[in-house]
Amino acid sequence: MAKQILIVGGGLSGTIVANGLCRQLREELTAGSVAITMLGASDKHMYQPGLLYVPFGKMRESELFRDQRKVLDRRVPYIVDPAKEIDVDKKVVTTESGKTHHYDFLVIATGSRIRPDNIPGMSEGGHWFYDLDGARKMRDALAEFKGGKIVINVNAPHKCPVAPLEITFMLRDYLIAKGLLDKSEITYTYPIGRLHALEPVANWTVPEFQHNGIKGETFFNTKSVDAEAKTITSEEGTTLPYDLLITIPPHTGQQVILDSELGAGGWVPTDRGKLLRDGSSDVFVVGDTTNIPISKAGSTAHFEADTIVDNIASLLKEDRWARDYDGKVFCFVETGFNTGTYVWFNYTTPPNPGPPSQMIHWFKLAYNRLYWLSARGLL
Ligand SMILES: Cc1cc2nc3c(=O)[nH]c(=O)nc-3n(C[C@H](O)[C@H](O)[C@H](O)COP(=O)(O)OP(=O)(O)OC[C@H]3O[C@@H](n4cnc5c(N)ncnc54)[C@H](O)[C@@H]3O)c2cc1C
Numbered sequence: 001m002a003k004q005i006l007i008v009g010g011g012l013s014g015t016i017v018a019n020g021l022c023r024q025l026r027e028e029l030t031a032g033s034v035a036i037t038m039l040g041a042s043d044k045h046m047y048q049p050g051l052l053y054v055p056f057g058k059m060r061e062s063e064l065f066r067d068q069r070k071v072l073d074r075r076v077p078y079i080v081d082p083a084k085e086i087d088v089d090k091k092v093v094t095t096e097s098g099k100t101h102h103y104d105f106l107v108i109a110t111g112s113r114i115r116p117d118n119i120p121g122m123s124e125g126g127h128w129f130y131d132l133d134g135a136r137k138m139r140d141a142l143a144e145f146k147g148g149k150i151v152i153n154v155n156a157p158h159k160c161p162v163a164p165l166e167i168t169f170m171l172r173d174y175l176i177a178k179g180l181l182d183k184s185e186i187t188y189t190y191p192i193g194r195l196h197a198l199e200p201v202a203n204w205t206v207p208e209f210q211h212n213g214i215k216g217e218t219f220f221n222t223k224s225v226d227a228e229a230k231t232i233t234s235e236e237g238t239t240l241p242y243d244l245l246i247t248i249p250p251h252t253g254q255q256v257i258l259d260s261e262l263g264a265g266g267w268v269p270t271d272r273g274k275l276l277r278d279g280s281s282d283v284f285v286v287g288d289t290t291n292i293p294i295s296k297a298g299s300t301a302h303f304e305a306d307t308i309v310d311n312i313a314s315l316l317k318e319d320r321w322a323r324d325y326d327g328k329v330f331c332f333v334e335t336g337f338n339t340g341t342y343v344w345f346n347y348t349t350p351p352n353p354g355p356p357s358q359m360i361h362w363f364k365l366a367y368n369r370l371y372w373l374s375a376r377g378l379l
Helices: 012-024 026-031 048-052 132-144 163-177 199-212 255-259 298-318 358-375
Strands: 003-008 034-040 044-046 065-067 078-080 083-087 092-095 100-102 105-108 112-114 149-154 185-189 215-217 222-226 231-234 239-241 244-248 251-253 283-285 329-334 340-345
Touching (some): 003 100, 012 034, 012 298, 026 034, 048 358, 105 298, 132 244, 149 163, 149 239, 163 185, 163 199, 163 244, 199 215, 251 255, 340 358
Parallel strands (some): 003 034, 034 078, 105 283, 149 185
Antiparallel strands (some): 044 065, 092 100, 231 239
């Protein structure tokens, strides 16, 4: 009987795991002693960081998508039939169509989702760029914007912790290009007592905001949005008027995680080194869907996926663990239309963002194209 590896989720981390396992388990796949299957929710794979550029007309929608089967190694059957229930005791996943899939190793890679509906008025009064529909609407809203008060409202938890900063700096350059900066005011709200969850990034942000005339409003946990009055109010009692509200809505994990009772908020309790679900020896969790308190980012998902590939291959071939994930994260940060910086850190080394440069912006633009190689596991 072939050992069944089942991957639930065909986004970045699931795809890297599948492609990496195909390379490391080539002989086993050929001999039929191992089989890999992926369950997904869509035929298409989206390059999510590209959404940042859509509101400014700097990336076309068609550039965001590839056919998932073309990104995936052809030895992995890709079934578009989302998981409905994951039973880790019986080692079986049931899909929305009612089919069941047994596994020897399970990889949960279902990512996260935005929940603007969790805050009263946010869906009606806010714009966002964290999904395609939102990015389209934000593009239209920017095209109509004639100047005024802009509130950039960050809610937690959310993926890509630097994207709110990127949209802020890029928006400022957009206003300059449109001749609207003098007629506009940008206020950035953040839920804790500084401008970013990572303290060194918060410290780096303060002078960057001062230099660019961006106001910061800390301890702002969003309570509600009044779309008619055009105001946003925090639990702490602050009310800010806006002409344009750009929000990073709070995120949760997927419904299947909640329905399967695998973790509060849809985040699966996960060992930060082995990336095993707490209490399981055959269920790996990767990417946004873990509850590990580090950035939910594509690079996190990538480095975690590499670790899981090494470990599953090593367990199957040699019955031993290969290594632990060290918490490595690397993110480019756009600091405008023409400059960027980057942050990297791990469990023991804090981030240390450097001065923005044009060269790093070009690296980010290059990575926007190289992503597809990265998903294939070639980078
Ligand atoms: C605007 C924006 C900018 C970003 N910028 C960056 C950046 O610059 N750098 C960076 O590192 N990261 C960035 N990210 C974050 C990055 O895209 C995510 O952290 C990364 O995609 C997480 O990978 P994942 O595999 O966990 O989830 P995903 O890539 O989201 O994949 C999850 C997959 O699971 C599927 N799925 C969901 N439910 C089910 C189900 N029930 N059954 C089967 N399949 C299911 C989904 O359809 C999806 O394909 C950005 C994200 C956004 C939105």
